[in-house]
Amino acid sequence: MSITVEPVVSRRLQKQFTQLAWDLYKGDPYWVPPLRQNQRELLNFDPDPFYEKNEIQCFLAFKDGKPVGRVAAIINNGHIERYKERRGFFGFFESINDQEVANALFDAARAWLKEHDILLVRGPTNPSLNHECGLLIDGFDSMPTFMMSYNPPYYADLIEGYGFRKVEDLYAFWGDLAMLESLDPKLKFVVDEAKRRFQPVLRPIDKSRFAEEVRMFLDIYNKSLVATWGFVPLSDAEVDHMAKGLKQLVVPELTTVCEIEGKPVGAVFGLLDYNPRIKKIDGRLFPFGFLRLLWNRKKIHRVRLMSTNILPEFQRWGIGLVLLERLVPDSLKFGIQEAEFSWVLESNHLSRATLERGGARKVKSFRIYDYAPTEPAAAEKS
Structure with missing residues (x-):
């Protein structure tokens, strides 16, 4: 079974990128879909002022021709200027429970960031810490509140399995x-x-x-x-x-x-x-x-x-x-x-x-x- 990753460069791929979340979370009682227009803006599929200064490239993974994962590589120039470090970000990550799919997605995101002389990566941020951010690691038994993230428990295994390590936790009280x-x-x-x-x-x-x-x-x-x-x-x-x-x-x-x-x-x-x-x-x-x-x-x-x-x-x-x-x-x-x-x-x-x-x-x-x-x-x- 072959895994391929494509950069999202067409309306067709944009639609598949956004639709993937609905497919993966079908039947999940706690998942809340994003507001569709807001999601298009945050992905830069429609104009958003965040991208007047910053950049994003979305990637979609296919397994035997079927969309099975996605990720976005993000360059936050405000972060680079403020912290004097060339660090990129990843966000909007979704995937089936398959380490090879996750690895292919993160490889693609890192390759794109490397083209911009960026080797350090942080995430998930969708697309920044001023928006929805963080991977849910505890508290899967209830619906998230407005503008908070939600994901399956296995996402932590996929991200850590690639080599990402904790840098900071966020809490909801x-x-x-x-x-x-x-x-x-x-x-x-x-x-x-x-x-x-x-x-x-x-x-x-x-x-x-x-x-x-x-x-x-x-x-x-x-x-x-x-x-x-x-x-x-x-x-x-x-x-x-x-x-x-x-x-x-x-x-x-x-x-x-x-x-x-x-x-x-x-x-x-x-x-x-x-x-x-x-x-x-x-x-x-x-x-x-x-x-x-x-x-x-x-x-x-x-x-x-x-x-x-x-x-x-x-x-x-x-x-x-x-x-x-x-x-x-x-x-x-x-x-x-x-x-x-x-x-x-x-x-x-x-x-x-x-x-x-x-x-x-x-x-x-x-x-x-x-x-x-x-x-x-x-x-x-x-």
Whole structure:
């Protein structure tokens, strides 16, 4: 049985590349299809501002003429410039449980990166750490929340079998929102002291100024994560594109902005878990999927708190807890019962400890891998 790998260079191959996920996950109760148009943009099959500066090449594996695996090789020039290393990325990996197929895909991706003088590889990122990323390695017994990844358990064997090794884990924490109403006394003290010291003004985002508010939030996001492992700031074009995509999905009650002396210094951003509805519409927003996605949103009882960001000079003062405290009453009134805090870096000891002390429970783990040739012969493998 022969295995071949082709670069995706035609509309026909693009369609086969995207369709493969539907074929591999058929019948899986926990898999959630991607929003189809969004997936085409993230793959650069349709224009996306991420690729104004960066590059991607998709590859499709065939076994006896049938599509059986896929991967994308990604050049993130922002990462190369920020970290002064020629490292490429892989993403959008899917495969049957066959090490030879996985090896052929990673060989093709590495060969393409090598043509661009890149030997180091990290992933999965779809297509960057600012998007869906990480391989699920623990927590396969439930559906992922909105914009979180999902995959079969055997993917870790295929990736590690090729020679990739763990570099960082990401965690998802679950919490009953009502738990935040009765904080650990030490955390309550931190909240009260932060309020006394800074006299913060707290408010939800203003949807009448939505574009401006999202840009404000993403500006805080970019500035707050400068010391975070692997972080690359979003470009202005990416910020504007994300603002347009989020406008209909955001519920103001699930957001908080913190202002100190009239200056926004922190924000927490929650999104309803739309995944059960995305699964029902099979990732199709048109012609009527968008209406089904947004209809009667108060029946969605889970939120993904996807980002709590504080300007560096106000970090470690408890402002994050202050933001969450304001969020709780509005969220409960909206009908939210549970929250997922995701993702949290393994190396972010402060956030992990705060969540655990507050009663949150780690429910899923995701892994980022690195590949580096260990000797000259290995570097020439491709």
